Amino acid sequence: MKQPPLSPYIVYMLEWFEEEDDYILILEYPCPCKSLRRFLIDKRPRLNESLARGLMIQAVLGAKHCLDREVFHCSIKEDNMLVNTTTMELKLIDFGGSCLVNPSGFENGHLGGCHPPEYPSEYHAGPTTVWSLGAVLYSMVTGNKPFKTAFDRMIANVTIDHTLSRECQDLINRCLTRDPAERATLEEISQHVWFIQGQMSGVTQESEDGPNQSQ
Template identity: 50%
Template sequence: MEVALNLLLKKAPLCSNIVYMLEWFEEKDQHILILEYPQPCLNLKTLLRYNNHKLTETQARGLLAQAVRAAKHCMNQGIFHRDLKLNNLLLNTRMMEVKLIDFGCGDLVKDSGYRYEFRGRHRPPEFYTKRKYHAGPTTVWTLGLMLFQMVTGRPAFPTKEDIIAGDLTFDSSLSG
């Protein structure tokens, strides 16, 4: 599926905030993908680690805006990334350009939603309460969780129970 999604992404229009597949090869029991590699770069999780685990609101806003453009482009192309997280966003440190990577968990957007396992700690509440989730709302949820972590230095919801309850505490230092 990852190869198919990468091929779909290459259809015009392109988005500067996505790492594109340049080539791919099929081997006996695996696919080999050759992808763009922006240099110099690091993923956003590493960037946070270098910055005391959080960014200023201005920095986070600029980075998130680019992540939103990438996610929106995917949705417009009919692709649900399904694994949006700080590790899957590369930052070209020279250009301050964010690029979305890793479509290995992705799927085509379906109106009927998804029932199968959701990867990572960014599961939406409906994954637990209804055992079903949808691409658009889940993408927005995940982007919000990443923004929260970028500006606070901590996950929005440390546990599954916190996600279900919607217990979220904002730092008083954040702008209103």
């Protein structure tokens, strides 16, 4: 967490101490800030796509930085992201359950957030991270969870809100694909047309007044 190059999308570790049975981490605390979950609750019913886009690309780049360092966050969800309510900067937090990437995959083990269909059988860091990010994006732009039941999650039966732009719908579908081999990669997500739209318009975040309508 302190080894350069640092990522602006991951909480910065100021210092750490090793005790006999534990580690103590001293981390930055952006101010003013809220967890993404609290931010979404306060912005009900949902975020417009421009604001969601600006937050989401930061979450994607933070997650990609972790995997590029061979670190599997394991618990990407709204509670584990902080939003600076002045600058709209987002940072991943809570690496307590993280582990090093295992190329052979994982079985069971700690996994927070929205579990992918392949869990708890063999699952891999990359596709699992993409699935978790897709669930977060869905919550941002709809104000709801992507799956009503555990069975819906197992078969990846996600209800798409057709008032969203086609590009946003496509990104959600690419992330929440049942087969992990068919899911988008983090590299593909970061280059998705939905994010490119924001770069082309020169807008990463818009007025927070009300949800975005179809574009």
